[in-house]
Amino acid sequence: MSSEREKMAAGDWYSCLDSALGNLRMKARVAVHQHNTLPPDERGAIAPMLLALLQSAGGSAFIEAPFHCSYGFNISLGERVYLNAGCTILDSAFVDIGTGSMLGPGVHIYCADHHRDVTLRGQGIERARPVTIGKDVWIGGGAIILPGITIGEGAIVGAGAVVTKSVAAGDIVVGNPARPTGRQ
Structure with a gap:
């Protein structure tokens, strides 16, 4: 029998209400709290607890x-x-952000894909889908990246875009849902 964490890592349906996953989220909340509350000169680029996590x-x-x-x-x-x-990065699956990439203020990355059945969704059943952001990507403020998305190298995601489909290398996408502009 697989644990809920193993199911989550495998991309299978799992319960996010599992106590072991809850403990891991608490550890992350503590590290995030340290990062968000340390004075900038003490925090550095990434607070120690968050960096270790x-x-x-x-x-x-x-x-x-x-x-x-x-x-x-x-x-x-x-x-x-x-x-x-x-x-905000809701990293129930792997999130890889490539070298030289920049995310504007308020960018959200979501990996959780909640069950469509209302009863199962109410029981915390979800699956985790990875997000990959290539090298030298620029994501404008307030953009939302949905589960399972890949954004190719050098792409640009406009501010406020909702990315529902993967973005090819070098493309510029804007809007809700995000669509290529036809410009490079």
Whole structure:
């Protein structure tokens, strides 16, 4: 029998109400709280507890406060990644943000895909789908990236866009739902 964390990692349906997952989210909340409340000169680029929680972070990665994540251990940041104030990463699945990528203020990345059946959804049944952001991507403020999305290298996501489909390398997408502009 697989644990709920193993099911989550495998992309299978699992219960997010599981107590072991709840404990992991609490650990992340504590690390995020430290990051968001330390004075900037003490926090540095990423507060120590949050940095220790992340799967990986390039030495020049920088996360502005406030920041929020669900677990932290599913987040990988390349070199020179910049997350502006108010970014939220609900990392029930792996989130890989490539070298040189910049996320504007209030960007949200969601990995949880909640069950469509109302009864199962009410029981906390969901599945986790990874998000991959390539190198040198620019995501404008307030954009939302939905579960299972890949954004290709050098792409631009306009401010406020809701990305419901993967974005090809070099594309510029805007709107809700995000669509290519035809310009590069």
